[in-house]
Amino acid sequence: MANSESTSRASAPQAHEPIRLSLGPWTVLAVTLVAIGALGFFVALSQGLAARAWQAYLVNLLFWMAIAQGGVVVSVAFYLSQGRWAGPAQYRLAEMFAAFLPLGFILFWGLWAGRTEIFPWILHPIEKQAMWLNAPFMFARDGGGLLLLTLLSLWFVSASRRDVVREWTRTPNNIALPPNIMRRLSPLTALTFAFVFSLIAFDLIMSLSPQWHSTLFGAWFFATSFWSGIVAMAFTAIILQAVFQDRIVFFNRRVQHDLGKMVFAFSIFWVYLLFAQYLVIWYGDIPSETFFIVRRSMMPWVPLSIAMITFVWVIPFFVLLGVRPKRTPKILGTVALLGLIGIYLEIYVLVVPSLSPTVNPYGWVEIAVTAGFLGAFALCAFPGLKRVVAAGSEPWTPAGEME
Amino acid sequence: MAAAVSTTTAQAPTFADIDREVRRVLNPGGLQYWAWICFCLFFVLIAGALWTNQVYEGLGVTHLTQPTMWAVYITNFVFWVGIAHSGTLISAILYLFRTRWRTAVYRLAETMTVFAVLTAGLFPIIHLGRPWFFYWLAPYPNERSLQPDFRSPLVWDFFAISTYLTISSLFLFMGLIPDVANARDAAKGWRKTFYSIMSMGWRGTDRQWRHFSMAYLLLAGFATPLVLSVHSVVSWDFAMAQLPGWHSTIFAPYFVAGAIFSGVAMVLTLLIPIRKIMGLEDLITPWHLDNLAKVILLTSLIVSYSYICESFMVWYSQDAIELATFHQRYWGPQGYLFWMMVACNCVIPLLLFVPRIRISAVWLFIISLFVNVGMWLERFVIIEGSLATNTEPSQWRFYHPSVTEIFITVGSFAWFLMLFSLFARFLPIISMTELKEGIQWLREALRDNYRRAA
Numbered sequence: 137m138a139n140s141e142s143t144s145r146a147s148a149p150q151a152h153e154p155i156r157l158s159l160g161p162w163t164v165l166a167v168t169l170v171a172i173g174a175l176g177f178f179v180a181l182s183q184g185l186a187a188r189a190w191q192a193y194l195v196n197l198l199f200w201m202a203i204a205q206g207g208v209v210v211s212v213a214f215y216l217s218q219g220r221w222a223g224p225a226q227y228r229l230a231e232m233f234a235a236f237l238p239l240g241f242i243l244f245w246g247l248w249a250g251r252t253e254i255f256p257w258i259l260h261p262i263e264k265q266a267m268w269l270n271a272p273f274m275f276a277r278d279g280g281g282l283l284l285l286t287l288l289s290l291w292f293v294s295a296s297r298r299d300v301v302r303e304w305t306r307t308p309n310n311i312a313l314p315p316n317i318m319r320r321l322s323p324l325t326a327l328t329f330a331f332v333f334s335l336i337a338f339d340l341i342m343s344l345s346p347q348w349h350s351t352l353f354g355a356w357f358f359a360t361s362f363w364s365g366i367v368a369m370a371f372t373a374i375i376l377q378a379v380f381q382d383r384i385v386f387f388n389r390r391v392q393h394d395l396g397k398m399v400f401a402f403s404i405f406w407v408y409l410l411f412a413q414y415l416v417i418w419y420g421d422i423p424s425e426t427f428f429i430v431r432r433s434m435m436p437w438v439p440l441s442i443a444m445i446t447f448v449w450v451i452p453f454f455v456l457l458g459v460r461p462k463r464t465p466k467i468l469g470t471v472a473l474l475g476l477i478g479i480y481l482e483i484y485v486l487v488v489p490s491l492s493p494t495v496n497p498y499g500w501v502e503i504a505v506t507a508g509f510l511g512a513f514a515l516c517a518f519p520g521l522k523r524v525v526a527a528g529s530e531p532w533t534p535a536g537e538m539e
Numbered sequence: 540m541a542a543a544v545s546t547t548t549a550q551a552p553t554f555a556d557i558d559r560e561v562r563r564v565l566n567p568g569g570l571q572y573w574a575w576i577c578f579c580l581f582f583v584l585i586a587g588a589l590w591t592n593q594v595y596e597g598l599g600v601t602h603l604t605q606p607t608m609w610a611v612y613i614t615n616f617v618f619w620v621g622i623a624h625s626g627t628l629i630s631a632i633l634y635l636f637r638t639r640w641r642t643a644v645y646r647l648a649e650t651m652t653v654f655a656v657l658t659a660g661l662f663p664i665i666h667l668g669r670p671w672f673f674y675w676l677a678p679y680p681n682e683r684s685l686q687p688d689f690r691s692p693l694v695w696d697f698f699a700i701s702t703y704l705t706i707s708s709l710f711l712f713m714g715l716i717p718d719v720a721n722a723r724d725a726a727k728g729w730r731k732t733f734y735s736i737m738s739m740g741w742r743g744t745d746r747q748w749r750h751f752s753m754a755y756l757l758l759a760g761f762a763t764p765l766v767l768s769v770h771s772v773v774s775w776d777f778a779m780a781q782l783p784g785w786h787s788t789i790f791a792p793y794f795v796a797g798a799i800f801s802g803v804a805m806v807l808t809l810l811i812p813i814r815k816i817m818g819l820e821d822l823i824t825p826w827h828l829d830n831l832a833k834v835i836l837l838t839s840l841i842v843s844y845s846y847i848c849e850s851f852m853v854w855y856s857q858d859a860i861e862l863a864t865f866h867q868r869y870w871g872p873q874g875y876l877f878w879m880m881v882a883c884n885c886v887i888p889l890l891l892f893v894p895r896i897r898i899s900a901v902w903l904f905i906i907s908l909f910v911n912v913g914m915w916l917e918r919f920v921i922i923e924g925s926l927a928t929n930t931e932p933s934q935w936r937f938y939h940p941s942v943t944e945i946f947i948t949v950g951s952f953a954w955f956l957m958l959f960s961l962f963a964r965f966l967p968i969i970s971m972t973e974l975k976e977g978i979q980w981l982r983e984a985l986r987d988n989y990r991r992a993a
Binding site: 217264265309310311323338350352354355404408409412413416417420422 | 852
């Protein structure tokens with residue numbers, strides 16, 4: 137169909153040596169952001185703003201961890217579905233943020249210090265739920281789960297970079313299954329992810345309103361994480377193709393189209409899971425379920441709730457419906473960036489109203505903590521970014537061509 | 540016959556080989572075939588007679604009474620709607636995903652879809668006390684001055700199912716056009732006339748192919764959201780209520796996954812015998828079986844996840860009423876049904892983690908039967924079990940199906956198998972067009988004999 141176009145564009149990267157990326161100034165910037173974040177966080181603690189500091193910490197931890205882990209699981213999904221539409225580059229791109237996971241695991245333990253500020257059931261225990269909602273058990277199960285998931289993810293990512301695996305990703309036009317190691321690690325990682333991220337969603341988000349529960353909440357959160365991985369990938373790919381032009385595989389229109397389709401499809405999936413919860417709760421009209429939504433559909437939260445749905449579903453759906461927008465880097469990049477903001481808002485709107493029902497505290501504390509996490513995340517992602525650029529600039533065979 | 544064919548085609552099947560293999564199936568069938576059709580028809584007639592009796596005597600001949608006014612009939616309805624799901628998944632969603640292995644199996648799945656929806660659609664009507672008023676569901680503002688209640692999920696169902704039937708029939712019919720034209724060119728007698736009408740003047744010109752591809756893509760796009768929406772709406776028949784055991788936010792995706800699970804299992808239940816009887820091993824290879832098995836495994840895991848989440852949330856909330864219902868579900872007088880369901884849906888499919896089992900037709904056939912049983916039980920446990928142990932313990936009463944209900948259920952299977960078997964002899968059950976488009980993958984699957992698992 138679009139073969140002639142793709143081959144002409146595909147041949148371009150072959151003419152070049154793999155690109156080596158240097159990120160010196162950006163590293164300085166990232167370190168500065170980390171310093172700002174740490175400073176802001178500790179100033180807030182000393183100024184009696186501990187609750188806000190810890191809320192911002194939790195929101196950011198969840199957000200950045202969701203992207204990093206989501207990316208790894210996107211790579212898992214590529215292996216399971218034998219997707220090779222952009223060769224090794226698509227795998228490096230998805231695994232780019234994985235280095236944040238060990239840091240995320242360490243930062244998770246930071247929550248222990250702020251536990252009384254975050255979890256309402258610690259200072260006001262709920263007798264009948266105390267079997268599950270008690271701090272030692274919660275940190276043990278979530279910490280254990282995260283440790284397992286992080287180790288598995290790192291093992292998966294390092295296995296994914298082996299030569300034999302790379303070779304498989306370079307040859308899309310066959311029905312060969314991935315090498316054995318990936319066939320074993322991929323399902324294992326996916327299952328652990330589903331299990332651990334459900335736990336995280338129940339414990340770190342749902343339990344903030346302990347009376348409220350929704351069976352789908354865990355699955356919705358890991359769908360959120362999966363989608364945030366995809367938009368982060370799409371955004372990075374668009375930036376890279378703007379910088380390196382035809383020297384990188386993401387310049388290819390078909391690859392952009394495929395990324396756009398992923399953003400589009402899983403955005404619909406996200407809203408489906410949201411709607412499935414909303415409709416059942418609305419129709420059932422049981423106060424112990426509705427209050428969670430009612431609070432978020434009133435001031436001061438309703439603008440954020442609307443913005444979140446707009447950025448995560450309305451814009452991706454209506455803008456990316458056609459072929460051309462998916463193949464227009466500026467449009468796809470903007471949609472992806474807004475999508476990331478939408479996911480940030482989503483987690484903020486899920487967490488903060490449970491703890492601060494009537495006031496939206498967003499201010500310098502939240503901005504500083506977010507900047508700190510952004511810096512740390514970027515520092516973790518830089519080595520991965522170099523790998524993406526190197527893999528994206530090597531020779532590449534487009535998928536789906538007749539031999 | 541199959542063996543003789545495979546020596547010539549195994550290494551590199553050509554377009555002509557595909558044509559010959561598929562056309563071979565299109566014959567009037569022998570005595571055994573017609574005996575099978577009569578066998579099915581016999582059970583359909585029994586079911587028809589019992590239903591006539593039910594209409595005459597009233598619903599009292601069933602064991603439906605308070606509090607279990609929904610039981611086997613609604614279970615059958617949900618079961619058959621569920622079966623209908625894999626067809627559109629394979630023909631639409633996997634088409635959009637450019638999945639290579641769908642070509643050999645999608646027509647069969649799609650055919651199954653249409654007949655399963657037709658079977659499902661019977662049950663709400665069978666379940667009516669006055670079935671001749673079924674059209675009252677239609678939103679026709681008329682002399683009755685009655686409007687259906689648009690807030691009722693049952694009305695949503697009516698629209699969901701009829702839309703699904705329309706789209707999936709159109710999709711099946713349209714996909715058939717080039718293949719029927721192919722069959723027409725080789726047919727004689729009344730079949731030639733029949734195929735000529737069905738193929739709508741297809742000559743395979745460039746223009747026709749271009750329009751065909753575009754229309755197919757469009758229909759795939761339309762059908763994709765339907766895969767999710769139809770069974771979501773069916774799940775909301777239950778989840779909207781405040782009944783413990785029904786009211787759960789996970790129901791929609793959980794029912795969709797369950798539907799695909801049971802649907803793909805039914806594809807295997809039909810595909811494996813047909814492949815064997817008709818000698819189609821060269822077109823439907825272990826590669827295809829392997830991938831279907833993976834879909835079953837994935838959806839089985841999603842279903843297991845949902846069971847766990849549901850139970851966990853009941854425990855987490857410590858809601859006394861929910862706890863009581865779930866206690867009955869696990870340990871009550873019908874608890875054995877729940878555990879059978881867990882064995883069939885969660886435990887046995889785990890065998891599919893073994894690559895060797897995923898390419899073994901015998902194993903897959905056995906597992907697919909367990910899944911079919913398990914998914915039927917799942918719906919029964921949810922529907923009947925939750926009603927039987929509702930919020931008023933003084934009303935609790937467990938239900939057992941009557942002879943009428945059992946035979947109508949058996950009749951629905953016979954009806955479905957009869958329609959499907961008739962289709963298989965008269966219209967191409969494997970898409971020649973798409974197999975040819977992806978012939979390189981088929982060749983590859985045959986060349987390596989898909990040996991990696993052995």
